[in-house]
Amino acid sequence: MAKAISMREKKEELDTVTIYIMGQGYKVPSSLTIMKAMEYAGFKLKRGVGCRAGFCGACATVYRKLGDYKIYANLACQTKVEDGMYLTQLPFVPANKAEYNLDEIKPSISTMLRFYPEIARCLSCNACSRVCPQDIQVMDYVQYSLQGQIDKAAELAFDCIQCGLCAIRCPAEIPQYHVATLARRLHGRYHMIAPDTLEQRVKEIEEGKYEKGFEELMSLSEEELKKRYVARDFIDQKKA
């Protein structure tokens, strides 16, 4: 019996790791993500937390591992804790965001340089790509922007979730993820063809086709809404 307990104790010991949150050590179960481990350690997260599914980019975390010179970064909700992690959260990244009217600008190198002249400072060190939790080739899309290849920049940056880690690592102080947004918007506005169905739907909305339906929904009680939600009918794609 005593032996069994000690086995269990040993197992528990094996299954916990020590992490350091802003310098303070905590023993946490090894199966947790960084985010859950922080909550396990008693932190109540108000900022630096969002969708908990790797999509919103709110939970950027920077860390080192004991005895390893490298600096690592990832999303707290997507990364499992490891023994000896020294962690800090990066809930917000200060980065200037340009204001522009898409209808008044053109998809060209001069537009990119006008709103983000710092891209010309890129040293091609690639620190941005290495830190990216989405594995985006960040430096290459900055370079495409510099070459006026807006379409390639937009496509390469498609998976960006705007966590801002690239901007923090950049020795040239470029806010890469805002540059990417500009490239994608220009690409969408000037190169892509808007699908007919979208234009049709926007037109219908503008003409007020759905106002009546929404008014009806808004007037319903919570009970009635729930009932309708459960009984909702999906559109048959083949018939539609």
Place this chain on the structure above:
Amino acid sequence: MKYSYFPGCNLKTNAKEYEHTAVEVSKILDAELVEMPVFNCCGTVHSMVSDNTMRRVAPVRILSRSEEHQKELEDTKNTVVTLCSMCSSTLKVVNEEVKEDEEMLQKINWQLERDNLKYSGHSEVKHYLEILRDEVGFEEIIKKVKKQLKGMKIASYYGCMLLHPDKAKIDDSETPTVMESLTLALGGEVVDWPYFKTCCGSYHVVDKEDIVNNQVLKITEGAKKRGANAIITACPLCAYNLDSQQVFLQKKGVIKETIPVFYFTQLMAIALGIKLKNFEDHHVDPKPLLKSLGLI
């Protein structure tokens, strides 16, 4: 023969016709320029500070990326080919520097290590003019000419970056002949003039246009005085300055006549029978001259 070709930024923006004609010409001459799959900025102007390693990461990254590209190409050489003379100069200088300084190359390779890149130090950087002169040969070009450039009196403008510094020069700094030989091979007439490497004013076009205007005035008037009816160049920045500022000077009433500015590859394309796409990049319209000589 195929060459790993590094375009740089200008060839994709202000000098598209330079790239288009160069690539088409290269296919006919069996010295094909194949673009690197991904490339970054050359670093524009090499660092004059000997221990600024960071500024040399960009050019060495290009050299290492090109080495990867060379592995994919069949029938190639350990050569990176450029068209822009600024890129050519920067890459050549840095290439020589890291070949001489193993420690610096090692430091830069540590920066590239995590991107699975490493520069061996065994590549050569060549401007396309060098390929034409040393590997294709003017005799071969003469054989491929379909339409001689009869009536074109061409002033070859080298600018600074093709001839300086010593580590980057593609020809004799004081008496270069490569563009003149090319002109003769294409059936054009060579204009001998002293302004072949007088500075075009370079980046001052952005903030001190006056400087550029004075230089452009000296260069273009000098060419016209010696009977030239066209200027050829290999540098997108020189081409932009010489071309756009002439239009400015004409509007101001400083000059009456303009002289068209071409990339050497555009004239090669005409002579080798390639249809030019357009003259969008030009400020001085070259069509009247080409039409009057029956070249388009």
